[in-house]
Amino acid sequence: MEYLKLAQRLIDRVADRDVEAEVIISRSRSTMIRVNAGEVLEMSAADAKGVGIRILRAGRMGYAYTTDFRPSSLELTVQEAVALANSADPDDFRALPQVKDRLAPEQDLELYDAQFPDLTTEDKVGFILGVERAALNHDPRVVATSQCSYHDSVSRLYLANSHGFSGCHEGTGVVAYLRAIAKDDDGQTAGLGLGCSVFFRDLDAEAIGREAGTKAVQLLGGAPVRTQAASVVLDPFAGVEFLTFVAQALTAESMQRGRSFLMGKLGEKIASQGVNLVDDGRLVRGLGSASFDGEGVPTSRTRLVVDGTLEHLLYDTYTARRDGTSSTGNAQRSSYRGLPYPAPTNLFLVPSSKPVEEVIAGVDKGLFVTNTMNTGGINPVNGDYSVGASGLWVQKGEIVGPVTGVTVAGNMADMLYGIRDVARDLRFIPIADSIGAPTFVVEGMTIGGR
Amino acid sequence: MDLDCWIDKDVASQVLTEALRYGGDLGEIYVEDRSVLTLGLEDSKVDEAVRGTDRGAGIRVFYGGLSAYAHTDDLTASNLRAVAKDAASAARGRSQAQVLDFTGGRTDLDFPVKRSFDDMSDEEKARLLHRVDREARGFDPRVTQVQAQYSEQRRRVWIWNSEGRAVQDERHLVQLRIMVMAKKEDLVQMGLGAVGGQMGLELLDRVDVLAEAREAAGSAVRMLDARPAPAGELPVVMNHGWGGVLFHEACGHALEADHVNQGVSVFGGRLGELVASPLITLVDDATLPERRGSFRFDDDGTASERTVLIEKGVLREYLWDLAQARRSERYSTGNGRRQSFRFLSLPRMTNTFIEAGDTDPEDIVRSVKRGLYVKMLGGGQADTARGDFVFSVSEGYLIEDGRLTAPVRGATLVGNGPEVLKEIAMVGHDLELDKGLGMCGKGQRVPVSVGQPTLLIPRITIGGTEEGR
Numbered sequence: 001m002e003y004l005k006l007a008q009r010l011i012d013r014v015a016d017r018d019v020e021a022e023v024i025i026s027r028s029r030s031t032m033i034r035v036n037a038g039e040v041l042e043m044s045a046a047d048a049k050g051v052g053i054r055i056l057r058a059g060r061m062g063y064a065y066t067t068d069f070r071p072s073s074l075e076l077t078v079q080e081a082v083a084l085a086n087s088a089d090p091d092d093f094r095a096l097p098q099v100k101d102r103l104a105p106e107q108d109l110e111l112y113d114a115q116f117p118d119l120t121t122e123d124k125v126g127f128i129l130g131v132e133r134a135a136l137n138h139d140p141r142v143v144a145t146s147q148c149s150y151h152d153s154v155s156r157l158y159l160a161n162s163h164g165f166s167g168c169h170e171g172t173g174v175v176a177y178l179r180a181i182a183k184d185d186d187g188q189t190a191g192l193g194l195g196c197s198v199f200f201r202d203l204d205a206e207a208i209g210r211e212a213g214t215k216a217v218q219l220l221g222g223a224p225v226r227t228q229a230a231s232v233v234l235d236p237f238a239g240v241e242f243l244t245f246v247a248q249a250l251t252a253e254s255m256q257r258g259r260s261f262l263m264g265k266l267g268e269k270i271a272s273q274g275v276n277l278v279d280d281g282r283l284v285r286g287l288g289s290a291s292f293d294g295e296g297v298p299t300s301r302t303r304l305v306v307d308g309t310l311e312h313l314l315y316d317t318y319t320a321r322r323d324g325t326s327s328t329g330n331a332q333r334s335s336y337r338g339l340p341y342p343a344p345t346n347l348f349l350v351p352s353s354k355p356v357e358e359v360i361a362g363v364d365k366g367l368f369v370t371n372t373m374n375t376g377g378i379n380p381v382n383g384d385y386s387v388g389a390s391g392l393w394v395q396k397g398e399i400v401g402p403v404t405g406v407t408v409a410g411n412m413a414d415m416l417y418g419i420r421d422v423a424r425d426l427r428f429i430p431i432a433d434s435i436g437a438p439t440f441v442v443e444g445m446t447i448g449g450r
Numbered sequence: 451m452d453l454d455c456w457i458d459k460d461v462a463s464q465v466l467t468e469a470l471r472y473g474g475d476l477g478e479i480y481v482e483d484r485s486v487l488t489l490g491l492e493d494s495k496v497d498e499a500v501r502g503t504d505r506g507a508g509i510r511v512f513y514g515g516l517s518a519y520a521h522t523d524d525l526t527a528s529n530l531r532a533v534a535k536d537a538a539s540a541a542r543g544r545s546q547a548q549v550l551d552f553t554g555g556r557t558d559l560d561f562p563v564k565r566s567f568d569d570m571s572d573e574e575k576a577r578l579l580h581r582v583d584r585e586a587r588g589f590d591p592r593v594t595q596v597q598a599q600y601s602e603q604r605r606r607v608w609i610w611n612s613e614g615r616a617v618q619d620e621r622h623l624v625q626l627r628i629m630v631m632a633k634k635e636d637l638v639q640m641g642l643g644a645v646g647g648q649m650g651l652e653l654l655d656r657v658d659v660l661a662e663a664r665e666a667a668g669s670a671v672r673m674l675d676a677r678p679a680p681a682g683e684l685p686v687v688m689n690h691g692w693g694g695v696l697f698h699e700a701c702g703h704a705l706e707a708d709h710v711n712q713g714v715s716v717f718g719g720r721l722g723e724l725v726a727s728p729l730i731t732l733v734d735d736a737t738l739p740e741r742r743g744s745f746r747f748d749d750d751g752t753a754s755e756r757t758v759l760i761e762k763g764v765l766r767e768y769l770w771d772l773a774q775a776r777r778s779e780r781y782s783t784g785n786g787r788r789q790s791f792r793f794l795s796l797p798r799m800t801n802t803f804i805e806a807g808d809t810d811p812e813d814i815v816r817s818v819k820r821g822l823y824v825k826m827l828g829g830g831q832a833d834t835a836r837g838d839f840v841f842s843v844s845e846g847y848l849i850e851d852g853r854l855t856a857p858v859r860g861a862t863l864v865g866n867g868p869e870v871l872k873e874i875a876m877v878g879h880d881l882e883l884d885k886g887l888g889m890c891g892k893g894q895r896v897p898v899s900v901g902q903p904t905l906l907i908p909r910i911t912i913g914g915t916e917e918g919r
Contacts, residue, residue: 036712042794044519045536050504065502067523073503084499087572091495146714146835147893181714181835188835224911227681257492258595258631261638337502374840376829377862381631382638386862386913388831388840405838407862407913448681448864448913 003027004168006069007160010053013078015162020056020096022162022295025049026336028155031121035128035148043121050336055081059090065336093321096295099165103291103298106169110285113172113199116154124150127205128176134209135180135193139217146190148178152200157290165296173287174200175430180212184220189390189404191215191371192237196430198285215370219390222402224449231366231420231443232408233359233394236427238369239437241378241387243277243349246412247435248380250277250304251330251342252319261383261413262310270310271416274352277305279314281329281345288347288434294333294340302328304347316342332433348436351426356439359423361397367447368392368399369408383412389447407448418443452552453618455481455608456505459552461527462610466549468534469511470612473544476512476776477534478611480749481525482791489572490599491579494587498599499572506791509534513541515777519794547612555617557753559737559746563622563650567602570651575600578626578659585660586630589667592674594638595631598663609751619747623897624653625886628663632670639676639859641669642826642844646886647740648897657885669826669845672857679846679861679912685821686863686907687814687849692827692884694900697732698802699832700839700867703892705759705767706785706797707774709834716837716868717765725765726871729807732760734769736784736800742886742897743800750786750795757783759802760871771797789894796892803901807877811904814876816852822861822912823847823854830863837867840913862913870907878904 007023015021027049034042051074052065062084066077106112128150136142152174160166177194193212195203234242254260262270281299283289293299295317302312315323316331319342332343360368373388386409392399410418421441428436452459462479469477483505490498507530508521518540522533570578582598603623610616625646632639643666645657688696701717709715717725726732736744736754745754750772758766770778771786774797786795815823823846830841843861847854883901890898 040516040540042517042519043540044521044794046521046792048506048521048523048792050523052502061497061499063500065500067504067506077503080501084501084572087489087576088497088499089495089576091497094497144713146709146712190833190835258633258638337500337504339498339500373833373838374829374831374842374862376831377840377842379640381640384860386842386860388838388862388864388913405864405911407840407864409860409862409913446681448862448911 003158004160004166007158010074010078011160011162014055014082018057020162022054022096023160024052024333024336025158026155028153030151030153031124033124033128033150035132036145038129040125052336053078053081054339055085056094056096057085059092059094060085060088061094062088063339093318095317095321096161096163097297097317097327098163099296103167106291109282109289109291111171111198111289115200116172119200130205131176131178131209134206135178135213138210138213141182141184141217141220142180142213143183144181146179146181150176159296161296167292167296169290169292172198174203176203176208178212180216182216182220186221189216189219189222191219194429196287198287218392219402219404222390222404224405225393225403225447226450227448230445230447231363231441232445233363233366233368233439233441235370235439236425236437237429238372239349239440240429240431240435241372241375243347243435243437244431245378245380247344247347247433250314252313252315252323253342254380255313256319256322259381261380265310266313268310269308271305271308272419273308274422275305275308275416275419276350277347278303278350279330279344279347283346286346286434287428287430288345293329294331297327297329297331299329299345314342314344316340344433344435346428346434346436348426348428349422349438349440351424351438352422354423356423356425359421359439359441360394360399362421363394363397363441366394367403367408368394385410385412385415408445409448410445414444415442453608453616455618456483456525457481457527457530461530463549465509465530465534466610466612468531469509469538470546470549472538472542473546474511474513474541475547476612477549478510478609480508480791481608482506482605484603484605484790486601486603488599488601489575489579491583492597494583496576496579504790508791509537510794511537511541512773512776513544517773517794521791549612550614552610552616553614555615555747555751555753557746559754561648561739561744561746565651565655567650582628582659582663585663586628586667589664590632590671592632592634592671593630593667594633597629599627601625607749609747611751615751617747617751619745621648621745622650623648623742624650626659627887628666630666630670632674634674637674639670639673641666644885644887646742648742648744649740673845673859676857676859679858681913683909683911685818686910687818687821687823688902688905688907689825690878690880690902690904691882692900693824694803694902695827696830696839696841697804697867697902698799698900699830700837701732701871702799702802703832704834704837705769707768707770708797710768711774711777714835716835720765723765724763725868726760726763727874728763729874729877730760730763730871731758731805733758733805734799734802738801741801741883741899742888743899748784748786749788750782752782752784752786754784769797769799771795787896789896793894796894798892798896799890799898801883801899803881803883804903806879806881806903808879809876811878811880814878814904814906815849815854817876817906818849818852821849823849832867839867840864864911864913870910873908874905875908876906880904
C-alpha cells in the first residue's frame with residue numbers, strides 16, 4: 001500500500017489543528033477497441049494515475065490535483081490547495097467525515113474480476129467482433145454498424161484523510177455497445193445494443209448484437225402519429241434516462257440549492273403507489289458499488305421513495321451537516337480531478353414480477369418508447385420533460401407498428417404520479433451513474449407528431 | 451529541429467523508431483500539458499476552487515488505414531519507449547516506414563494572449579463572481595438562485611511524427627458561465643449566459659460581465675410569464691449567433707469524414723450536389739482569432755484552415771483528420787481534434803457558421819404572420835445517418851402579424867437537418883458567432899463556436915404541450 005503511505009505523507013505536510021486534509025489517488029489500466037465491418041479500426045491501451053488534495057481551513061475549501069508524482073510537483077499541488085482555500089468563502093457546514101463505522105469487506109461485494117489480468121487483446125477483439133457479427137447476422141436489413149466498441153478498466157482508488165480514515169477500493173468494469181443501422185426502400189433506422197458488467201464472462205456478445213439489430217429493424221417503415229394525449233411505455237433505456245434526472249432532483253444538494261422539481265416534498269407523496277426507488281451502494285456486482293464513498297463514508301442502502309412517498313435523499317457529508325442528518329454514503333467523485341458531490345451509487349426503480357408482455361397488454365393506446373433523443377429537453381430543476389422518441393405503437397394491448405419522429409412531453413412531477421405499471425425486467429445501464437429500470441408505463445403524456 | 455517540450459527531439463526520434471519497430475506506415479507522439487483553474491459560486495458563496503495539471507503523452511501507429519494507440523502520464527524516456535512498444539504490437543507484420551528528420555510544420559497564424567491569467571489574483575477572480583451574483587439577484591426579486599463559474603485553461607501540445615512533422619501549439623481558454631433561476635408560484639425558469647474565448651483576461655476588458663448577468667436574469671424572469679408552446683407545424687425565425695448550434699448538430703456532424711467513410715452520413719457521396727438552399731454557405735474556420743474552436747495546428751499537427759463545406763447550396767467538402775484522410779488517400783483539412791492525450795483524434799468541427807445573406811433581420815420577422823421566434827436554443831441532438839434533430843428552445847416568443855408577442859416555454863423543434871437547409875427562405879445580413887459557450891460532445895468534448903445570421907425556416911414541427919393547434 002505504498003500509495004496510502006504517500007497519501008498519509010501529503011496529509012501530514014499540511015494537516016494541523018486548523019487544517020483538515022484529504023488525499024485521493026487513483027490508478028487505472030484501460031483498453032478501448034473500436035471495430036467496423038469486421039476490422040479493428042482503433043485500439044488504445046493506457047495506464048493513468050492522478051492525485052487530488054482537498055484542504056479545509058475554517059470552513060473554506062480548496063482543491064488541487066496533478067498527474068505528476070514527482071516530489072516537487074506534489075509539494076506544489078499541496079500548496080495550491082492551501083492557497084485556493086483562502087480564495088473560497090467560509091461555510092460552517094464544510095468538514096471532512098469522522099468515520100467510525102467499520103467498512104464492509106470488499107470481497108463480499110464481488111467488484112473485482114480476478115480473471116481480468118489473464119484476458120488477452122485477442123480475447124477482447126474477438127468478443128467485440130462477435131458483437132458486430134451478431135448484429136449483422138440478425139437480419140439482412142441490418143447493413144452496417146457504427147460506434148461498435150469495447151471498453152474495460154481495472155481501477156484502484158486510495159483515499160485517506162486527516163481524521164484517520166484510510167481505504168483502498170479495487171474494481172473492474174467492462175462495457176460493450178454498438179448502433180446497428182438497418183435499411184430498406186423507405187429509409188434507414190438505428191438501434192442501440194449494450195452490455196456492461198463487473199465480470200468479462202458475464203457479457204454476452206450475441207445478446208448485445210441481437211438487441212441492436214432488433215431495435216433497428218423493428219423501426220423500419222416508421223412514421224409520426226398525429227399529435228395526441230396517450231400513455232407511454234418506457235423501455236429500460238428510456239426509463240434509466242428518466243430516472244437519471246429524477247435522481248439528480250433527489251440529491252440533498254439540488255434540494256438545498258433550489259435546483260430540484262421535488263423541493264420541499266420530503267415526507268410527502270410524490271409518485272403513484274407502486275413506485276419504490278432504492279439507492280444501494282452495496283449491491284453485489286453493482287457497477288456503482290464500493291464499501292466506502294468518495295469521502296470515506298461507508299456506503300449504504302437507502303430507500304428514497306417508498307410506495308410513492310419521498311422518504312429520504314442522497315447525502316454527502318456537507319449536505320448532511322447542513323440538514324442536521326448523517327451522510328448516506330453518496331459522495332461521488334468523477335475522478336482525482338474533482339470535488340465530491342452527492343450522487344447515486346446504484347439507484348433503481350424496484351421491479352414487479354410481471355413480464356413485459358403483460359404490462360404492454362394493459363395499455364389501451366400509447367407509444368412503447370425504445371429510442372429517445374435529446375436529454376437537453378429534460379430539466380430536473382423545473383421538471384420539464386420533452387424528448388424526441390421512436391418506438392412501437394400499442395393499440396388495445398397489441399403492438400401494431402413502428403413510430404418515428406415524434407416528441408414525448410410532460411412534466412416529471414406528473415410523470416411520477418402517472419406511473420401505472422412496472423415490469424420485472426430490471427436492467428442497469430451506466431449512462432453517467434449506475435441506474436436501473438424495468439419497463440414501465442406512464443399515463444397522461446403528450447405525443448407530438450403530425 | 452527541437453521544440454520547447456518535456457521531451458527532446460532525440461527521445462522523440464527513439465520513441466518513433468520503437469513505435470515502428472514491427473511495422474506501420476506512420477508513427478506519432480502527442481505530448482500535452484494542461485493546467486486549469488475553476489472557481490464556482492452558488493448560494494452567493496464561492497465554494498468550488500480547483501486548480502490542476504494533467505500531463506501525458508499518446509503514441510499512435512498507423513497501419514493500412516487503421517490505428518493503434520497507447521497513452522501514459524509518465525514522460526520519462528524509458529516509459530515512453532515501453533508505451534511505444536504497446537502501440538507497436540498491433541502493426542506486427544505490416545510494411546515498415548522509416549523515421550525521417552524533424553523539419554517542423556508551417557502556419558502564419560499567431561494567437562497571442564494580451565493579458566495573462568496571472569494578472570488577477572484568485573481572490574480578485576472570486577470577487578468578480580460575487581459581483582455577477584449581486585447584479586443578477588438585484589435585477590428582479592423573483593431571482594432565487596445564481597450559479598456563476600469562472601474557468602481558465604492553458605493547454606500546450608507538441609506533435610512529432612515519423613514523416614518529419616514537429617509542431618507545437620498553445621491554447622488559452624477563458625470562460626464565465628452564469629445560470630440564473632427565477633421563480634413565480636410553482637413555476638421555475640432558468641436563464642443562461644456565457645462569455646468566453648481563446649484568449650487571456652483581456653476578455654474581461656472587452657465584455658461587460660455585469661450586462662451578461664442582467665441578460666441571464668432577464669431571460670429567466672421573462673420566461674416566468676411564458677405560456678406553453680403550441681404543438682404542430684409553424685414557421686420559425688432563428689435569432690443570429692447561438693442558433694447556429696442547430697446546424698452544427700443536424701448538418702455539421704454528418705459532414706465529418708469518419709461518418710462519411712463509415713456510410714452513416716446523410717451527405718455521403720454527394721459532393722457537387724445541391725444539398726441546401728442557394729442562400730446557404732456553410733463554413734468551418736479554425737483560423738479565426740479569439741474563437742473557442744480555433745488553433746494554429748490541429749491535434750494531428752496539421753495547420754488549421756478555413757473550409758467551405760457548402761457553397762451557395764452546393765456540397766463542396768467534408769471535414770478531415772489525418773486518419774480519415776489517410777484512409778481515403780487525400781489531404782486533411784486540419785480538423786483532427788482530441789479532448790486530451792487520453793484520446794485518439796477524430797474529425798471535428800471548430801468554428802462553424804452560416805455566412806451572412808443580405809436581408810434585414812427585421813424584415814424576416816415582419817414576413818411571418820404566425821410563427822415562433824427562437825431567441826435562445828437549449829440543448830439538442832441529431833443523428834448523422836438521417837439528419838433528424840430534436841432541440842429544446844430555452845427562450846422563445848410567438849410571432850403574430852410580423853411582431854414578437856408572448857413568450858412561450860417548453861417548445862421543442864423536431865425536424866431533419868438536410869430538409870431544413872433546403873427550405874431556408876430568408877437569410878439576414880447580421881452574421882454573429884456565439885459569445886463563447888460552445889462545447890461539442892462526440893464521445894470526447896472539445897470547445898467550439900457556432901454562428902449564423904437571422905434565418906427563416908418556413909415550417910418546422912414544434913413539439914409542445916398545447917394540444918390540437
